Amino acid sequence: MALKRRKVDFRRDFEFTFNGARLFDCDTYVEDIKKQAGADFAAMREQRDFIGDGNSAAVNVLKRTVTGLVGYPITPSTPIAEGMAKAYADGFVNAFGERIFYFQPESELGAMAFLEGAASQGGRYADNTSSQGLTYKYKNMYSVAGKRLPVVMTMQTRELNKGGLSIHNGHADLYAARGSGWLQFMSADNQEMHHLIPLAFKAIEQRQVMLPAIVAGEGFQKSHSIENIKIVSDQFLKYFLGEPNRLFQPDFDNPVLMGTFTDIGATMPTQMKQDLALLNAKKYVKAAMRVMNAILGTTLDVVEDYHAAESEYVVVCLGAAAGTMKEAIDYYRGRGVSVGLLRPVLFYPVCTEELARGIQNAKVVSVLEKTALANERYLLRDVKHAAYNERTGRSFNPVITSGIYGLGSQDFSVEDCFAVIENMLSQKPKGIYAVGIKGPQVLEKVVHEDFVESEVGLAFIGVGAEGVKTAQETLAKIIAKAGKYVQTSAKYGASRKGGMVVMNARVGTAPIRNCSDVSKVETLAVFNDKYLLDDSLLGFIRGIKAGGYLVVNTCKSFAELQAQASVEVRRLLAGAAFNVVLLDATGASLARLKRNLPGTPILGAINRIIELLPGKSFIEAFRKELASKFTGPKAVLVDVNLELLEVPYELIPAARGKAARAVSGIEKAVEKVPPAKKIYYDPPLSRGYHENDEHATLTFPSVLGDKYRPLFIETVLRPLQRGEEISWNQFHNIVPARTSEYNDASLIGTALPVFSADKCIACGLCIASCPDNALRVTLLYEREYHGLPEAARKQFRPLDLSRFTGYGDAVFKECYLNINVMPQFCKGCGACVEVCKSKAFAMLDKSEGQKEKESHFLDPQVFAMDVSATVAPYVKENRYLQQLMLLYSGQKFLPGGHTLCPGCGEGIIENLVFAAAEMVRRNPRLIADFYRSIPALMTREHGRGLQHMIDHGFNVYTINATGCAEVSCLGNPYNSRVYSAGHYGFGTASAAALGARVSLFNAFRNLYLDKLTKVLVFGGDGSFYDIGNQGLNFALGENQDVTWIIYNNEAYMNTGFQKSGASRFGSNRTTSPYGMELQGKDDFHREIVGQAMVIPGVYVARLSLANPLYAIRVLIEAIAYKGPSLIEFFSPCPTGQGLATDDLPIRLSKMMVESRAWTVFTRKPYARIDLSANPDSEELYPRTRQVRGQEVRPASFRDIVNLSGQFTGDAKAIDEIVRVNERQNLYLWALNQYRAGIRSDVPTAEELERLISER
Structure with missing residues (x-):
């Protein structure tokens, strides 16, 4: 019965599917996709609404894109591993009809090695990590890049452990990966991360690139932040990416080796190919972005330019901070200040031309980095290189300042952004500074009272395990599904239960850019009244807007609460411009759920007082959300929670001011933008394909099949044997098997074993014990034996094979055996002499005369008469040493050399x-x-x-x-x-x-x-x-x-x-x-x-x-x-x-x-x-x-x-x-x-x- 097999057209993949040259004609490429997709093209362009955090946005596209994902869980990217594990457990099939897999190894280093081993077999694979996990992988990241394996590693950025353990956000891990040969993408929000994952695969799988890539998001700040996301379709993934790249898939009929030992002369050629691929990678990324933009209507570019090119003051930063900075930039531009923003999306390789374009009119540039000044500040270095690049044609150099922010999830607020801009506008801007904290060399926050945030701010504070996070996320999903935009954020430590948990949410009618902590809120919900007994919440209470609400879960009256509160809290409550809402949510949840989960009553109270959604709509949306979570025996919890929504509360009106309304879509000040400066340096959207790009392209054995081995021998092995140098672009770093048969390894030996046929008992020990596989057995039938010259016949002995075969036929009784050393492979160790019990071997010094040596060695032409392979199938299966002699000696199967x-x-x-x-x-x-x-x-x-x-x-x-x-x-x-x-x-x-x-x-x-x-x-x-x-x-x-x-x-x-x-x-x-004190190893060996x-x-x-x-x-x-x-x-x-x-x-x-x-x-x-x-x-x-x-x-x-x-x-x-x-x-x-x-x-x-x- 014929075995089933999916046909892979390796040549078509090489010449068409993964040929990046085609990307540069965007219109033609999109038309080709349109023809392939046919009726699916309309569905391909559609993106459906999805509400989720950064990790779920990544999982959603990864599970439909990859063949498999390997990952060792590490905060804050663990949910990616968990999501892929669940998909694998469910038997998920990706957009290409493949059943995917997930694997969790023993460590992050194991994950990278697993990824390397998996990708070397062909397919589309991903990894995920953060922080120390990245540094643990580091040594193998070089070999993954060197082998040119096009894998993607998602990363939710996190600080590295330095003076202490930090699980919070920072870019130290992203920076640490630079220089390992991987492309690096840094997303600003969950939507962009979702789009960058397939984009990265598209770019790196092109044959002219074939390099790994990191797609990073902001740990916690975005990885755990719920946002509105547009999800790409299966049809888009199918036609935009094409079938998973299987060019590395082994051809077991034509075996090859990867990762071979590269001695002097082999290292630089392979590195040159890799370097050229990396240098060219940016233009392939840009070309892929143009195709994606044309299909989906996205606006991806390798560097986002937000009013930068025409501005005199430019901020450069990575990631989510750009969204907050845009709020500040809009404010200043509305007041006539020429300020803009540059945000590299492709962090590596460096986008020098695009950075230079963005700062060409800048007088002052402020480079903000979420990494320590003590570490390498790559973004600062990139900007300086761009600023002083001769190709920009600048007549002056800008003042470049450098700031750090956000380490360990330190908040980076709009007020901090104001401070950065004010520093650029000052007569003597600080050259090196920090923002977001207090102390020397720090820019103090700048407050503009007329700055108005565009969204409703909500805050939830409680104790871990009280359901604070669940309540916030439930409310966010309900609101988002109702058509509004949301953005959640969290602040909590590593403590499992009992520690303070702060959850924020913004609600608006347009995509939300500001990702800083919510400092001004319409509603502050306190899940545990113990926090009012001290000054823990002073900053949060002061941030409640006039007419806003303080919602407190308590069984106390307002008077009792005031009496027990700290002096400062009591003062704030007495003179508050906000309203206070008291409800016994804990008592209600204990009565109905038997657990302290006060979130549902608090959500009900919040919606009733500020009406984020009309009452009935909110209740129905809440019911649907819970029904999707609680199924089977837990379905009864839906009705119980609906009852808890109606828990009564007491409203204590504010001392002054009116109740706040849920506002969104506030009109911003009209921009007063100064006249645009001339943009005299404008690099092309993407430099086009050049035939020299192919110098970076690997020669894939899967494409050439049985033609690869002769190609390698003629273009690499033979020239090296002749002492010729090979041009690096002609060098092949994937090696066909068995090439050592062309190598003379005998030079080290001073003697050779000679065979005495009359003493041999055909036990096979010599063959089994030869480390160089330099002994070859030749078996002849009687007729062929008698046709040999007399000198050659002396080197054979008669052998009755019937005792090995079980057959008594004459053909097995009348055979003749020779064991001949192959001089070019023998190193003269003498192992055959050592093991031969019958003394059939002796060592002959190489200094003996040529005639003496020739009398002991068989003419290689006789090898062609060998009938070992014919006889071998008749040898009893348990006669392993005889099978070894007949089938595996000399060069019959294993090569020497x-x-x-x-x-x-x-x-x-x-x-x-x-x-x-x-x-x-x-x-x-x-x-x-x-x-x-x-x-x-x-x-x-x-x-x-x-x-x-x-x-x-x-x-x-x-x-x-x-x-x-x-x-x-x-x-x-x-x-x-x-x-x-x-x-x-x-x-x-x-x-x-x-x-x-x-x-x-x-x-x-x-x-x-x-x-x-x-x-x-x-x-x-x-x-x-x-x-x-x-x-x-x-x-x-x-x-x-x-x-x-x-x-x-x-x-x-x-x-x-x-x-x-x-x-x-x-x-x-x-x-x-x-030594004088220790006599060798002073501990025991292990087994x-x-x-x-x-x-x-x-x-x-x-x-x-x-x-x-x-x-x-x-x-x-x-x-x-x-x-x-x-x-x-x-x-x-x-x-x-x-x-x-x-x-x-x-x-x-x-x-x-x-x-x-x-x-x-x-x-x-x-x-x-x-x-x-x-x-x-x-x-x-x-x-x-x-x-x-x-x-x-x-x-x-x-x-x-x-x-x-x-x-x-x-x-x-x-x-x-x-x-x-x-x-x-x-x-x-x-x-x-x-x-x-x-x-x-x-x-x-x-x-x-x-x-x-x-x-």
Whole structure:
């Protein structure tokens, strides 16, 4: 049966859908969209009304736009993660017919790594964060940009933790991200954030850009502020954006690598491409904005110019503060002052031309920033650059002043804006200042009594958990749905309950710009009368307008309230120009709801006294709002709350003045604008497409298919081999797999192994133990064998394959075997000589004569006669080493040519892992065989996906954390990988693996792939024991089909030989050296497998290179398992562990097992551990054995100390090292025996000391 698959036309996507050149002809582009949309075009342009805060505005468009969102919750952007999680739980389908996903990793760094791993598989993805979350992600933001992944990260800005913890607003996080290679958009309100998210995707997904972007909003100030929003339609997203960009989707038939090691000569070319893309990004953003404006009628631009270009005094700021500043600018312009505003929407890359245009007539420019003077003030730097830019043609330079405001959600009021403008108008304006607080170097607020706000102001104050926020939001939604404009704001700390909560709201008949705190209110509602007992509310009470209302929830009379109030409050109440309303809302709610939720009676009272809506209309709107919240058993609460709306109240008239009316739409003063100055510098709306833009365009393997590999070899690899320099615009940073087969890695070796055919027993140990995959098996039928020259026939031995195949046919009995070294790949480590029990290999010095060497090596032309692949299908499935010989030796599957050190254990491990993976991939029945050995519940849980892999096979994607294997095996231009692969940094490989796995599964679920994908992750001590341990621990519990392969060489080897969490007590490492006081590492090593075994559903194993047959069996099971598996190898490093020769790692591995320093075991899911692969597994120590008539004792830890150069020092120190490690090893061995059911208890420390002494 043919597998279902959604067709992706990669070439069309590259040449048409994501070709930014088309954007610059706006009219034609819109016409093309109109033709595509057809009857949907009218619906595409419509935007429906939506009432919500900034987070919900983001969620609304994200869930309909992205393939998936990853995010770790952090205030104030947590609701974005929560909203996407709910959409995922509901099975939400986006505008493109995809089922979306949401994933919450272990941390913000994990989220960025997950995003990197997911986006590398193709699709449209988003992240969200704030504050410290951004800085935690920071190191991986560079690699996301460097890999050119077009993802969007939404950010609700928040202060960074400095002298103390602040959860409130500030732009420090936005500023911190600059320079990481991401575009940065800063929205002014929730409407703009909603529009900027699809706009950002549109711009960054163009092939000439392909960079990540941040879309930021104001934390709390807008993220939690309810406003009127126009929501874009699904049709708009579908035709404006196009299908999600899948250009990075792996082609598993033509595997490639991303994030490869870029050595000298490869770093600058990739950076030049990225830099050019970033430099050009602004014009693609502007072009995309023009298209959006043409379709939706929006007015987006990279820099908003509000009367700036013709003005003599210009304020420059980011975000929501611009709305408040516009109120002040209108006031001054109405009085003849030439003042304007510039607001960058695209904060990075810098819009120098647009800034220069906006300040070209300015005498004074005031740059306001919501970040500390102690930090980099990027906006100030941008403005200075624009002011002194020669292209502006200025004949004078403006005075530029710099101010900070709003840190930690400090209010930035209209009076503060007045102060900024007055400072510019003064004879000697302050050059550096702050606003919004008191003290030196601060601009004092300026009050203009004739300034009138355009909206009704409301304030709600109470104790957390009294329903203050709910009441405010409910009222705001009711009013907004009735056709008026609202804007809410909040002030409260991190306390959960019991702290003061201040909620503000503005109501008007036009969009509301002023986002400062409401200082002048028509109504102040106090939910808890205790705040009148002291002076907490003096400022709020003084802000009640003449004729306004103070609504107090109290059971006291007015006289009692006055008597108990503070002196100052009593004075204000006695001489008030406002009315006081008293009602016992708490008593009413306790009687009906049995809870202290006084909000409903207070809302009823407010509407009755200032009539925001007519009474019946308000009640009906209130009923509908509650009915949407309370369903099922809670529906009874609707009627109860409707009763609470009618709670009576007592009105105490004001001492003077009349009752305030709910006003809106107050006429503003007519602008008295001075004559417009000449605008002599006016950059084009967007500079057009240029063919040089394509220098930044990546060459996508998905577009070229099988043509990419030859292209890379001819344009990159071959010229580099010839010593030629490659122009940076011709360099490819995505590398096809297996290119190391073109690399001669043998230069380091001084000797080569030679094969004695008459001694070989065809056990396969040499093939399994060669770290360079430099041994090739050639199998010939009798006829071909006899056709060889006599010298060549001497290099073969007859082989009866019937014992391996089970077939007695003559063709399997009369075969001839040769094992030939491939000189260009062999580094001369001698591992094959070390493991060969029949002495079929010996080392030949390279200085031997050419004739001598030729007599030992097979003519490569004979390789073409090899029948191994023909015979292999008949070999019994459990003869893994023979399969390894026939199918995976030499260059048959795995390439040699990597640059790992001679004898490196990591080379052997990778050969075994990839051979095992390919065995399972070629024979998926092995999956069914494995599942018969584990509990049936696992089979049921893994369900249809398991059966699909058994029936159709699977793909393999591999990940390498930074380390020796990554720099040696995943290079550009040479790599020794056979599957699609990616490199991810220390500490993030596990999260990236989850991202890749979830993304690839989602691609399968949405029919972009027709097979499921297994993910293999490789890393060492640093990647999993130390830096990456947090991510690994989390990922193991996520029940994903990922296999972790850990090289444990008991040190942090990537930067030398430093200690790690796996280093043993007393080991001499460069960061735990031997000295006068300390003798090496003075703490104990950890065993990461114990960490994994506490999670029942993880397949866990520890393996040794000394037993490759057992290792392959276990690897096949681990890869066959459709769930998390962790495989740890002891991986000797000849250099780092101070071994005398390169052939000793396998001998050391055997000694580690015999001495109980390394326990080989498996633990299948929900099972005991199996120790059967260890010698004498039921004993504390292995027994002495008779070998060829001689007594051979098992190795001890002292033998390991003597063999390895990592333990040094005087005899006394060595004795202590041996004693401590013996105790540690014996305890862990006994513990594993207990886990295996061999022992009934674990020895005490005293018993361990006795046992060690007796031995």
